Amino acid sequence: MHKVLSNPFTLKIGAFAALSERELDAVGRLQSVHRICTPGQDLVEQGQQGRVAYILLSGWTISYKTQVNGSRQIAGIQVPGDFVGFRSILLSASDHSVKPVVDSRVAEVTVDALQEAFAGAPRLAMAILWAASRDSAMVVEHLVGLGRRNALERMAHLLLELGVRLALVGAAGPTGYSCPLTQDHLADTLGLSVVHVNRVLRRLREDGMVTFRDGYVTFDDRERLMTFARFDPAYLDQTGPPRV
Amino acid sequence: MHKVLSNPFTLKIGAFAALSERELDAVGRLQSVHRICTPGQDLVEQGQQGRVAYILLSGWTISYKTQVNGSRQIAGIQVPGDFVGFRSILLSASDHSVKPVVDSRVAEVTVDALQEAFAGAPRLAMAILWAASRDSAMVVEHLVGLGRRNALERMAHLLLELGVRLALVGAAGPTGYSCPLTQDHLADTLGLSVVHVNRVLRRLREDGMVTFRDGYVTFDDRERLMTFARFDPAYLDQTGPPRV
DNA sequence: CGGCCATTTGACACCTGTCAATGTCTGTGG
DNA sequence: CCACAGACATTGACAGGTGTCAAATGGCCG
Numbered sequence A, B: 001m002h003k004v005l006s007n008p009f010t011l012k013i014g015a016f017a018a019l020s021e022r023e024l025d026a027v028g029r030l031q032s033v034h035r036i037c038t039p040g041q042d043l044v045e046q047g048q049q050g051r052v053a054y055i056l057l058s059g060w061t062i063s064y065k066t067q068v069n070g071s072r073q074i075a076g077i078q079v080p081g082d083f084v085g086f087r088s089i090l091l092s093a094s095d096h097s098v099k100p101v102v103d104s105r106v107a108e109v110t111v112d113a114l115q116e117a118f119a120g121a122p123r124l125a126m127a128i129l130w131a132a133s134r135d136s137a138m139v140v141e142h143l144v145g146l147g148r149r150n151a152l153e154r155m156a157h158l159l160l161e162l163g164v165r166l167a168l169v170g171a172a173g174p175t176g177y178s179c180p181l182t183q184d185h186l187a188d189t190l191g192l193s194v195v196h197v198n199r200v201l202r203r204l205r206e207d208g209m210v211t212f213r214d215g216y217v218t219f220d221d222r223e224r225l226m227t228f229a230r231f232d233p234a235y236l237d238q239t240g241p242p243r244v
Numbered sequence C: 001c002g003g004c005c006a007t008t009t010g011a012c013a014c015c016t017g018t019c020a021a022t023g024t025c026t027g028t029g030g
Numbered sequence D: 001c002c003a004c005a006g007a008c009a010t011t012g013a014c015a016g017g018t019g020t021c022a023a024a025t026g027g028c029c030g
Helices: A008-017 A021-030 A111-120 A122-148 A151-168 A183-190 A194-206 A222-229 B008-017 B021-030 B111-120 B122-148 B151-168 B183-190 B194-206 B222-229
Strands: A033-037 A052-058 A061-066 A072-078 A097-100 A104-110 A176-178 A210-213 A216-219 B033-037 B052-058 B061-066 B072-078 B097-100 B104-110 B176-178 B210-213 B216-219
Touching: A008 A021, A008 A052, A008 A122, A021 A111, A021 A122, A061 A183, A061 B122, A072 A122, A072 A183, A072 B122, A104 A111, A111 A122, A111 B122, A122 A151, A122 A183, A122 B061, A122 B072, A122 B111, A122 B122, A151 A176, A151 A183, A151 A194, A151 A210, A151 A216, A151 A222, A183 A194, A194 A210, B008 B021, B008 B052, B008 B122, B021 B111, B021 B122, B061 B183, B072 B122, B072 B183, B104 B111, B111 B122, B122 B151, B122 B183, B151 B176, B151 B183, B151 B194, B151 B210, B151 B216, B151 B222, B183 B194, B194 B210
Parallel strands: none
Antiparallel strands: A033 A104, A052 A104, A061 A072, A061 A097, A176 A216, A210 A216, B033 B104, B052 B104, B061 B072, B061 B097, B176 B216, B210 B216
């Protein structure tokens, strides 16, 4: 089962929940249907009724909402091992859209598959709920940033969070990580204009804290950046769910 | 079973999921332990490890995060029938605090009770997940407001959302509702200063759209207010979860 | 009556958006 | 190989929304 063990979602769930062989099998079955997607076409569209969600296996995606006046707000950025459009699966219509940032690979999860997994492995249900809770905690932290942090702090906080999340799946080192986002993505994530994102990035770079350039994020002084952003990774709950 | 049927959470869940007698019993057992709380003491504290959540039976609560610089961001406002601190139950430590706005009554839900309910009634598990998804959708809509709506629109949107949510549990009419929030609460919810909240409320009142005064919200011109706020209640998903 | 909390209002500063122009790079087609 | 288009990044000037500071008002309660 090498294929499953190298799977980022299984790693994330399995490392925390001490699942049995049978439960691990259920996790594997949950991700048996793969699919490739590209930035040209949305993976999920706001208002669509298909009861399907995904687990991101490789690549990056964004979940976002578009308003009638055309402005876009990105609600979350997904990296490998993350749920994608999980909320849509139970709501009668998806409340948001999902678009790949780069070519990506996902596993398709239907509501039936999920329900079967839940019925057959209640502890797996709790583990999945835990992962969903963690995602939710990230959205809330994001919301706090929009409400109570200025542009510089928001940017610093986001770049640090992505670093921690990527490190969990082995895609980031202590000094930085590869990042396919454009300044446009950052603007729509942080509730800023592209112009101001550019100003903010320049400022952070000239202050010697972090450099965002050519698809790569480099922490020039991670310690100072964390203090500046008041970054406390507790909400990422790296200790896992209660062992039930 | 009159007591259970008049319970807002049971109403919310039961109306949508067509649960069996046995499942309804499980919902009832989930809420059998009651507790009274007051604004003086937080119901949940950021960082606490108790694996317990609540269902709000009567009153109002807010969930919020406080930063080291003292600023507060309210992430959600709960009205009767809503989950309270549900995310805390699975995370190793709560990522937020919860404070009653007025004297309130809650039902205590432990992780054990939840797991028992899940094991004995898988469809109930899906219904609870649906309710949690709906809560999550509200947080995301809130986030979109902070990122991409100005102060006037945010305020209008919030007052409309509360009206719809309260109407679902019979606590609001088409013309308005009783609301115990202070301008301070509104400010910390909308990411504004109290001073600006006051300016915004005056503006909305003088424009003849909505009046917030003496603990009561009055829709002076609900139609125009909805247009102004670009309020689309789809994210509140009043059609319920898929019938499984 | 005297404190305290919530509300209200004005003056001013500044963070951030908007508008506009330029620069850089990549891929495409002639 | 060059011309060109398009996407992304960068910079400057200016306007405006919102925060901060300060003070006054009003209601509630001990």
